[in-house]
Amino acid sequence: MTAPVLETERLILRPPQRADFEPWVQFHADEDVMRFIGGVQGPELTWRSVCAMTGAWVIEGFSMFSIIEKETGNWVGRLGPWRPNGWPGTEIGWGLARSAWGKGYATEGASAAMTYAVEQLGWTEIIHTILPENEASIRVAERLGSRYLRQAPTPPPFEGMLWDVYGQTADEWRARDQT
Numbered sequence: 001m002t003a004p005v006l007e008t009e010r011l012i013l014r015p016p017q018r019a020d021f022e023p024w025v026q027f028h029a030d031e032d033v034m035r036f037i038g039g040v041q042g043p044e045l046t047w048r049s050v051c052a053m054t055g056a057w058v059i060e061g062f063s064m065f066s067i068i069e070k071e072t073g074n075w076v077g078r079l080g081p082w083r084p085n086g087w088p089g090t091e092i093g094w095g096l097a098r099s100a101w102g103k104g105y106a107t108e109g110a111s112a113a114m115t116y117a118v119e120q121l122g123w124t125e126i127i128h129t130i131l132p133e134n135e136a137s138i139r140v141a142e143r144l145g146s147r148y149l150r151q152a153p154t155p156p157p158f159e160g161m162l163w164d165v166y167g168q169t170a171d172e173w174r175a176r177d178q179t
Contacts, residue, residue, distance in 0.1 A: 003015040003057050004116065004120070006065065006112045006113065006116055007070075007112075008108050008109060008111075008112050009108065010069065010070050010071065010103075010105070010108060011067055011068065011069065011070060011105060011108060011109050011112075012067075012068040012070060013065035013066070013067060013068075013079065013080065013109055013112060013113065014065055014066055014068065015054065015057050015063065015065060015066065016050055016053055016054045016064075016065075016066045016078070017066065019075075020050065020066045020075050021046070021047070021050060023074070023075040023076075023097070024046055024049075024050055024075070024078070025043050025046045026097070027077065027078075027095070027097050028040065028041040028042075028045070028046045028049070029041075029042075030097070030098055032098060033095070033096075033097060033098055035134075037095050038158060052084075053078065053082075056082075056084070060083065061121075062080070062081040062117075062121055063080065063081065063082065064078045064079060064080040064081070064082055064093065065078065065079055065080040065109075065113065066078055067079050067096065067100070067105065067109055069100070069105075074099070075097075076096055076097045076099060076100035076105065077094065077095050077096035077097050077100055077105070077106075078094075078095055079092075079093065079094040079095070079096075079106065079109045079110060079113060080092060080093070080094075080109075080113040080116075081113060081116070081117050081121060081123075084155075086155035086156065087129075087155060088127065088129060088152035088155075088163070088165060089125060089127040089152075089165065089167070090117065090121075090123045090125060090126060090127065091126070091127050091128060091129055092110050092113045092114050092117060092126050092127075092128060093128060093129065094106045094109065094110055094137070094140065101136075106137075106140045107140050107143045107144060110140065110144055111144060114126055114144065114173055115173070118170040118173050118174065123170060124169060124170045125167055125168070125169055125170065126146070126167055126168060126169075126170070126173060127146075127149065127165050127166065127167035128140075128141045128144075128146055128165070128166045128167060129152065129154075129163040129164075129165055130163060130164050130165075130166060131161065131163060131164070132162075132164050138164070138166070141166040141167075142166075144168075145168055145172065145173065145176045146166040146167050146168045147166060147167070147168065148164060148165075148166055149165045149166060149167050150165050151163065151164060151165065152165050
């Protein structure tokens with residue numbers, strides 16, 4: 001299987017590689033970064049997470065990309081299509097290292113990933129699962145043209161919380177893309 005590499009003005013989105021493990025460990029160790037995406041994880045859980053996302057490329061034909069900052073070559077997060085078993089829909093999600101916050105990378109990368117999901121994967125709906133108190137991610141979703149759709153319970157291993165589900169149809173994304 002040949003996985004795609006997407007490029008934006010400032011980012012390279014590519015499948016995870018072994019070299020991404022150490023920056024991913026740092027990402028998972030940062031309390032502020034992980035506050036809304038499952039909490040701090042040590043290297044052992046990070047390894048499983050990276051392998052799950054990498055394995056999804058083989059099993060599903062898609063998964064989150066590693067985000068590489070073109071200017072520096074640094075790994076600055078993970079972003080892209082995601083739909084594990086029990087997920088409430090076809091999601092474009094994001095999580096960025098603190099060094100990448102406030103630069104518009106989430107919107108820039110998610111926009112490229114949404115076009116990929118609609119045009120290459122044939123998705124008819126794109127969602128973003130966001131905890132209600134995650135105001136920064138809500139702003140990203142809204143900048144992408146997504147709107148609040150519904151609430152969904154978090155699946156294992158995150159049970160016990162409710163996500164706000166933002167999203168839009170593929171037709172809405174295509175219409176926005178033409179403006």
